[in-house]
Amino acid sequence: MSDPARAAATVAAFPAAAAPARAAKPAPFIRIEHVTKRFGTFTAVSDVSLEIQKGEIFSLLGGSGCGKTTLLRMLAGFEEPTEGRIFIDGQDMTDLPPYERPVNMMFQSYALFPHMTVERNVAYGLKHEDMTSAQRADRVREMLALVQLTDFAHRKPHQISGGQRQRVALARALARQPKLLLLDEPLAALDKKLREHTQFELMDIQDKTGTTFIVVTHDQEEAMTLSSRLAVMDKGRIMQIGTATDVYEYPNSKFVAGFIGSINFFGATVRAASSETATVEVPEFGGTVTARAIPGLVPGQAITLAIRPEKIQLARGRNEGPNTFAGTVENLAYFGKDSLYRIKLPSGRVVSVNSVNARRAGENERVADWEDAVFLAFDPAAAILLKD
Structure with a gap:
């Protein structure tokens, strides 16, 4: 038998192994299906569909009136959808009242009872639970230890700081061991430094409990710090869902790019495009820009070019790389960690x-000063092309 024939016989005798089976994607813990909420002629939430996995910290991010709090209230059962269904842990919750849902909500105001001690505030949510007095006391101690407030158990809300009051409200919300915790602007009442510190405390507590968190916030940095994923909302609709990196680095629209962080927008026209790069004419730059391509570009197409300020390099001398343009320093501001030119x-x-x-x-001179002639440059990968 010839070598090729022998090889063919061997292949026939030993058929190729089957491809390894892919792990099945876990069923979503929360499933929102085509949910719409109208108040008279006003549509607050419009045809929202969303899936959230168990154990996520998921943020609904948007400006005032975008529908994020209305969506949260429908999950809690305080509002009924006009259309659509809501499922939690595989069970249809759409028509169930709040007290029959495995959900608790932490309000922006914290809603602590001023005449009760920290301990009694935490215990209040357990008074209707089927527990003995000893079990309630154990649960309260456990929650106070979780939020590091054991030593403040006998103080009243006015005797503790804003950050500590926030943790009391969180302990009370978690005491009933809900499957889902809804947090409505949980850090809005705190100052900037305390808010930054408390974000990491919230993440640590969520990791220890494994409870699924849904956070409503208008604060971009808060959503990006806290969330495993986030949804950007506008006018009742979800504009983009993804990780903080996805949404910041790869926005899918001009709205999302402008809402998350600072950015420069330019009108442009496509001159040429391949699968990897595109050349676009940008009149305000007085020339062409090379950018990472996006699908569907055709020559002559009007498009938006977007570049984040931190992606642009500033120098006194000309960079011979792509996307280098001359300019003059008109203004600058010193912020300590960085400067804005x-x-x-x-x-x-x-x-x-x-x-x-x-x-x-x-220790060294600034990159540039007022009225200096400079060159700015940016990598093609930093140039974001947007169709809307």
Whole structure:
């Protein structure tokens, strides 16, 4: 038998192994199906569909009036959907009242009883639970230890700080061991430094309990810090869902790109496009820009070019790489960790550029000063192309 024939016989005798089976995607813990909520002629939430996995910290992010709190209230049972269904842990909750749902809600105001001690505030949510007095006391101690308030058990709300009151409200909400905890602007009442610290405390507590959290917030940094995933909302609709990196680095629309962080927008026209890169004409730059391509580009197509200020490099000398343009420093602001430069292009357009202050002031000169001639440059991968 020839070598090729022998090889063919061997293959026939030993058929190829089957491809390994892919792990089945777990069923979503929360499933929202085509939910709409109308108040008279006003549509607060419009045809929202969403899946959230067990153990996630999921944020609903948007400005005032975008529908995020209305959606949260429908999950809690305080509002009924006009259309659509809501499932939690496989059970249809759409028509169930709040007290029959495995859900608890932490309100923005915290709603603590001022005449009760911290201990009694935490215990209040357990008074209708089927527990003995000893079991309730054990649960309260467990919750106070979880939020590190054991030593404050006998104080009243006015005798503790804002951050501690926030943790009391969280302990009370978790005491009933809900499957789902809804948090409505939970950190809005705290100052910036305390809010940043408490974000990590919330993440640590959620990790210890394994409870699924849904957070409503208008604060972009809060949503990006807390969330395993987030949904950006506008006018009752979900505009994009993804991780903080997905939404910040790869926005799917001009609205999302402008809502998350700072960004520069430019009108552009597609000149050429391949599967990897695109060349676009940008009149305000006075030339062409090379960018990472997106699907569906055709020559002559009008498009938006977006570049985040921290993705732009600023220098006194010209960079010979792609996307290098001359300008003049019109304004600058020093923020400590970084400086914001406003660079005026020959077209008159002003571009925002962030530069990190890696060294202490006085150890070296600024990258540039007022009215200096400079060059700005950015990598093609930093240039975001948007169709709307």
